Amino acid sequence: MHNTGDVKVPIGPQHPALKEPESFLLTLRGEKITAASVKIGYNHRGIEKACEGRTYIQDLYLIERICGICSHSHSTAFAQAVEEIAGIEIPARAKYIRTIVAELERVHSHLLWLGVAGHEIGFDTLLMYTWRDREVVMDILAQLTGNRVNYGMNTIGGVRRDIKAEQIPQVLKGVDTLEERTKYYIKIAGEEPTLINRLSKVGMLSYEDAIRMGAVGPTARASGVQRDVRKDDPYAAYADIDFKVITHNTCDVYGRTIVRVLELMESFKIIRQLLAKLPEGSISVRAPRKIPAGEAVSRYEAPRGEDLHYVRANGTDKPDRVKVRAPTLANVQAVALMLEDRYLADMPIVVAAIDPCFSCTDRLVSINDADHNSKNTFEWEKIHRDSIEWYKKRGIDFAKLNKTF
């Protein structure tokens, strides 16, 4: 291996730049990437198959756990599809509450992304500040839904929790704080030269390529593609709400950053409108346990882009087929294109810029639950015992150590 020749660098499945397992094989000439290939599929958990063996209610929580960050996106998309098959019209208040949680989720996801992007380019200060501010929206979500992640807000036929009148001022206060902070980050994104230099002209994806590669979400919108399911195919309460689809024309990572921070501002606007217009009434209607045969395609604009759920019912209480196309699967194929002819140093931020969520993407099959206690599985206790023995041989006794504390 010589510096002048080609070096193959494996990035992943385990690598500090990656928050989830995926694998990139980069061919380097010096610092330049001459070829890149992507391998995904490490997070295959068998969710689509598992859905076929569970009831709709159980599936809702399973689907919610496809992704930790856009959990509400998946469960809403699934619930919408089931409601469409069953012919249920959910109450207006439920639609509004779903939308409020959806937008709060977008806020938390975009702030999280901004921090991760900072970390990927070595700007840890940005990470610390954005994640500190993200706690505000996490607290709001915890208050409204009862949990910080996996909100469990949706049920077939509506939502499970109401937003109480006394909670609204708290939410609005949090939104004000966040808006002020977001304005600050927009200012920083426009002023800090090290940030701008690391982001602009990096990970270019032209308008034509964005269309050709089927990019979705902020990745597509930063290439000037006006594509947003909230506007194109309004669901929940989006038809009643006034908001802009943010696009940018620089086609690079900087554009994706700007699109996301400006979308934050739109989200605040949407949340305020929704809370002001929140209709009175019930929050759910009774849904049958057995869903009549039929099929439906549900689309949802997750923070990362279009989330597509296809559900097919066969008249029982379990679905016949559930198909999830998460936004990252649409975007990840453009990554190899964006990486070519760039520097190795750009790899982390280019990958991060599509806001990848490989858990969403991979889902599916593992071995059946029935085989759970197979002989191959390591017993936790055995590992625990082995490790204690291992240390004992080297003269460290945890049993003694613990007593001293």
Add this chain to the structure above:
Amino acid sequence: MLMPIFNILIFPGLLFLFFFSMLAEYYDRKLGARLQNRVGPPWFQPLADFIKLLGKEDIIPEEADNRVFKLMPVFALTSVSCAFFYIPLWGKNALYSFNGDVVVVLYLLTVPILTYFLGGWYSRSVFSMIGAVRSLTQLFAYEVPLFMTILAAALLADTWSLSKMAAFYSAHPGYWVFNILGFVIAQITLLGKLEKVPFDIPEAETEIVAGSFTEYSGRLLALFRLSINIEMVVGTSLLAAVFMPWWLDAGPIAGFIIYVLKVAALISLVSLLRSLFARLRLDQMINLCWRVFAPLAFLQVIINLILKGALFK
């Protein structure tokens, strides 16, 4: 006979340097954390990290060159510690000095980077080798402006000895003002030497895991980390000696306190600068050093040459 041994091993030698560098790392980390609105580590954290690493297994990759792999951390540690003895810390005299020790100190401060390179290169892992090459590439970029600024200060003092420079600047109070431009450049390029953001390209975690140190573990890593800490102390001490020649006649105890304050101030600047920026890319870093810092450092040299002609006719 006993005094030099005491000086080298205990004070202000290795033992002092060990604890002082631990304290410096703590200060840097704590301040960095506070700047980011975090709590930061407790005071004993660097020491605890060091002891923890000592207790860990040394894993040497099969393909690595065993001898080079093991020797490099020791080399790094020795060279930075040696440099410390030639720098006047409190008072005008270093422990050892001779005419030309500026060059030796600068050279000794370059050796660790070479050891990172060799250690990384002979680890034979992709990430280590990329990190190693990056270390060396970056070295050529920041070393020139850093050397020029320090040599510019030496030019004005008309000596190649750090101790005599200290004596000159305390004899001519106010002359340090001429070197302010050089100080700014030296402080920034020092970040390159210490491999800290925005110049932490050789160990950029999100790109190449830990660069040269990817394969290092246990005691060897502990030695490397110690030498990086000591390098921070020695580098800031050098800058303090060259660019902050104030109150050098204060006597041993007051002088010591002043010295610590100077180093603390310089480390504060390091922490602030590393929290302020995003990491640069290698090409951007090289461009910045050659297009901006090198010409400015050269300007400093010219200024000092003219001053020297004007002031000491």
Add this chain to the structure above:
Amino acid sequence: MSPEEAIKNDLERKFDFLNGNITIKRARRIFVDVPFERFHDVLDYMIKKMRCAMLSGITGLDEVENFAAIYHMSPEGKIMVNLKVKISREKPHIKSIMQYFPIAEMYERELEDLLGIHVDGLPEGRRYPLPDGWPKGEHPLRKDWKGAGLEMKLEGTDA
């Protein structure tokens, strides 16, 4: 006439075998049953004449007597046209649509892996989403798949 009906009429006029096979389920959702033989003609027409530039996914189905694939496509992102093609169970195969949509690669690999529908014209490459050591002939999304004996087959592989 709504845009959905316009698409329906357009398709019915061009391909008379589609008469009665197009349903508008609700606003912006059109389901089309396309015969296996004419699938690429319809696809070609939709992409070239109706400007369907967006493929949102391919769903593979096991309908017990046959397999099926649904292509979720969309002109300008608003109306979703779902093309459903039935695939015989005896020799499950379908032609790749990668020449129209490069993005279809991953979706088609999913069809191959999870349902065992062979996609003709798919370039060689890594499998997705099942692990590399996954045994041949095990297609989890088939209704008759129960995962029996899978552990034995997985032994000695890195899956």
Add this chain to the structure above:
Amino acid sequence: MIWPGAMIRQLLSSLTKKPATVNYPADKSGMPKGFRGKLKFDASKCIGCKMCMKDCPTGAIVIRQVGEKKFEADLDLGKCIYCGQCVDSCLKKALGLTSEFELAQLDPKKLKITLTDGPSIAGNKEGSGE
């Protein structure tokens, strides 16, 4: 010309502010009202319809009959995902949520608990550090 270091004022002002870090576990003021934590069970209300068992996504809860119209609930905290669906499904409101969330155990056996009437008997009070 724009100067590098746009965040400098923010950084320096942080020096005088309290750190944002929450001093957990000393400071536990985190959980809001309505948090979905460990389940509680009111045996007197339970009629043994087992709707909770039917709807539980992970099969974490098992209702056992222990006597004439008396029921106990076995809960596997390792399986429970704290979605609270059983509480919604319960026709007689026998199940409820508490804000207890520190439920980790070193011994997995301690995760299997039985909910009877009265105070919670979670194993997390004793022996959390083995």
